[in-house]
Structures are given as structure tokens and as C-alpha cells.
Amino acid sequence: MSFPPVYGGTFSVSQSVTSLPAYTARDRPSTAGATRELTEHVFEIKDKKKKPWATLKLKSSARASTSLPTFLEGEKITGSVTLDLSSSEKILGVSVLIRGQIVTGPQNEDRRCFLDVSTPLWLKGMPNPRDSASGSQFNGKLSGDYHWPFSISLPKEVTLPDPAGKHGAVRTYHLPQTFLERTTRVSVFYELCVVIARSTFRVDNKLQTMFVYVPAIRPASPSRNRQLAYRQNGPIPGPDMDPEGWHTVRTASVTGTVFNARRVKIQCVVPFTRQTSIYPTPRGSVIPLSITYLSNDSQALSLVCTPATTQICLHRQITYSQAPTAAEYCARNVSGESGPPDSILEICRAVWWPVDDGRGSGTCRLDGEIHLPKSLKPSSNISHFSLIYSVVMLPFKVTGFTAQAPPPLILKQEVEIATMFPKGPKPRVYSPPSYQDEIGDNMFIPPARGFI
Numbered sequence: 231m232s233f234p235p236v237y238g239g240t241f242s243v244s245q246s247v248t249s250l251p252a253y254t255a256r257d258r259p260s261t262a263g264a265t266r267e268l269t270e271h272v273f274e275i276k277d278k279k280k281k282p283w284a285t286l287k288l289k290s291s292a293r294a295s296t297s298l299p300t301f302l303e304g305e306k307i308t309g310s311v312t313l314d315l316s317s318s319e320k321i322l323g324v325s326v327l328i329r330g331q332i333v334t335g336p337q338n339e340d341r342r343c344f345l346d347v348s349t350p351l352w353l354k355g356m357p358n359p360r361d362s363a364s365g366s367q368f369n370g371k372l373s374g375d376y377h378w379p380f381s382i383s384l385p386k387e388v389t390l391p392d393p394a395g396k397h398g399a400v401r402t403y404h405l406p407q408t409f410l411e412r413t414t415r416v417s418v419f420y421e422l423c424v425v426i427a428r429s430t431f432r433v434d435n436k437l438q439t440m441f442v443y444v445p446a447i448r449p450a451s452p453s454r455n456r457q458l459a460y461r462q463n464g465p466i467p468g469p470d471m472d473p474e475g476w477h478t479v480r481t482a483s484v485t486g487t488v489f490n491a492r493r494v495k496i497q498c499v500v501p502f503t504r505q506t507s508i509y510p511t512p513r514g515s516v517i518p519l520s521i522t523y524l525s526n527d528s529q530a531l532s533l534v535c536t537p538a539t540t541q542i543c544l545h546r547q548i549t550y551s552q553a554p555t556a557a558e559y560c561a562r563n564v565s566g567e568s569g570p571p572d573s574i575l576e577i578c579r580a581v582w583w584p585v586d587d588g589r590g591s592g593t594c595r596l597d598g599e600i601h602l603p604k605s606l607k608p609s610s611n612i613s614h615f616s617l618i619y620s621v622v623m624l625p626f627k628v629t630g631f632t633a634q635a636p637p638p639l640i641l642k643q644e645v646e647i648a649t650m651f652p653k654g655p656k657p658r659v660y661s662p663p664s665y666q667d668e669i670g671d672n673m674f675i676p677p678a679r680g681f682i
Contacts, residue, residue: 510648
């Protein structure tokens, strides 16, 4: 079997490496060290004359001011609150509230708060906000202009009751990423609200917005041999040449008949990379794959071992329960309001190419990769909500080969999707992009309901 040439690298093509050149069309100049200016978001409450009297400003990592504010893990939520009061008004306090909630239905009991941070900017009894240095107590009315800057740090983890544990058991979770999609009944969202507290018989004023929270999930660096391949734009070493880069080996046997004439057995050997089975894989990256078929029947191998018939996919599974209690914890798989409750969403499929590994007859090998969309939500697990990804191998659908009692899945390996690239060279793409980002446009903004 002849191999395509390797462009721009110093690696020679051997029997144990991926045989396609790395695609560099997507490569962009490095932005390391470049600091992108933060985007300002402005929210206002206006009076009857359309003049803003309360203004909330936020600085975030969002690409546009019209987008939801976006904050990465470790970034402080910075902004300011400004009041422009044309007349004297009795105000009891001004506070910033930040909450994260899991919503599984329309009722109040379907909303579970996992994050609650309250930061007072000014309260009745504190010094006059215009003359705080004097230390004098101020209990009168506010009039004129007032300005309060704030900088709030969110915790990276929260401790909540463990819904699957014994009574009183708790568990620590990382904050999940914002999850809002039209086709799912469950959502995870964050809100920031400025509360301008009034007297007992007056309604409080609120300035609020949802925001996107992105956790910082960075995988460990790949093996040294794979990093060298990325730097030199060469083919990544296969499992036999780079044992550090490949870890979990899953095997499965498929029994069937060829043209209803004879019974055959095919063994599938799938080594998974360490980024797949141990470390998270960054979204916008690829999952390298390799599969070897073994059989004593050469005709069966020629039918099954092809890029078209080898179907390995990335599946997404969402589980949640209506209430985070052990008695009511019954996970359900969700993919759409109109779909069956046990359905799973297929994100994308692997791209394959044949490899001659020099083992001779009775074996056939394919190398490939799964292209991960940049908009992929990272893996999450908090309380009674989880978002899990798996690499699965589907049963064969081949003319001339009939599997005996084919299982729903031949192989399954859970993977974790990260939000950041590992340190070192970025992973390269060795196949043309062929995936369609099916869930990138599913984010929506539900109506604001305030805090419960």
C-alpha cells in the first residue's frame, strides 16, 4: 500500500505512524502574549422621560457588547453601579447578587440554586456614600449622583448535598459551564442582579442580566513523541511506536456470516489515547483514533475494514432529575423535547484512512480522528445534572456481512471535553474537516424571572 507524502515535516512514514499529512489551513498566528481588551456591557433603568437613573456596567471576555457577558474561571467579575437621582429618594441599600441555578421545569421547585454570592455596595446605616471618609452615620435620603465600582471573585468549587449518597452526605463540584439549549428541558445558567432596596411597602428596583461562565479545564501535555510530531508537522506515532501516548486498549469480537455462506469471527482492537481515556480533550481539537481488525477470513476483513463501514462517533448524554434528593434521583437521558427519553445525541463521526502496519494477512488497520466542534460544551457534573461524552463504536452495516445478534454498541469509552489546550504545541488536524457543528446555534436566552 502506498502512502501519501508528509508535507512540511522531517518524519519518515513508517509502518506504525499515521499516514496522512497534517492540515495547516486552520493554523493561525500565535496570539500568545497578546491582550485583548475587555468588552463593556451596559444595562439601564430609565425614568418616564427615558433618562437612565440606574446604570450597571460590566467588563467581560465576550466578543461583542450585544452578547451575554462572558467570564472565565479565575477572572473577577468587575463593573460598576451608578445612580443619578434627580430628587431625594429613600433607598435602604444597593447590593450585587450572583446566582447559579439548575432549572428542570417551569415551577419554582424545579429551580435549584448551587451558587449564591451577595456583595453589598452600600447599606442604610453605613457612612454617606458621598462622604464615606467622614465615618458619619447616614440614614436620610439619597439625591444626586452616586458611583460604586465592584470586583467579585467566584469560587471554583461548591459543596452541595450528594443526591446519590446517604442522607447528609455532601460532595464538592466544580462550577459547570452555562448550558442553555432550545432542545433540552434542563438548563444551567448564571445571573447577576443589582438590587436597589426600597422600604417595606415599595417594590425593589433590579438591574439584572444572565452571563456565561466558562470553567478552565486544561488537560496535561501529550506524550513527548506526539509533541514532536506536532512541532514538526509530521504524522503522530501509532500505539506501537508511542506507548506513552496511547493507554486504554479496548477489544471486542463480532460474530456473523459472510453472504449467508459461512460463519466468521472478527476481533476489533481499539487503543485510546491518553487524552481520551485519562486526560481531558480540548474542544476545537481532535481525538486521534486507531483500530485494528483481526480475522482468519480475508473476505470478511475486506468487507468490514473500510473507512465507510467503520463507524466510531462522539455521543453526548445529559442526565438530570427533577429534584436533587436520593429518593427522587432517577437519571434521564435527554436529546430533545419530541424525542424518546432514552435517546442520545450524536455529535460527530470519525474520519478514517487505511494504514499498512506490516502485519500481513489476517489483519487490517485504520487510523483516524474525531473533529471536536469549537462550540462543544465541556463535560459537567454537579448535583442532579451531568453532561457526559463517550466515544462509541456502532455495529457494522455492511452488504454481504450479517452480524449475529448485533449489540447496540460494540465499544464505548467515556471522554472528558476540556475548554483549554494543553501547554506546548497545539494538536494538528490530519484529515479534512468533515463534521457539522449541530448544536452550535442552540443557545437561547429565556425570559428573566428574577431570583427566587
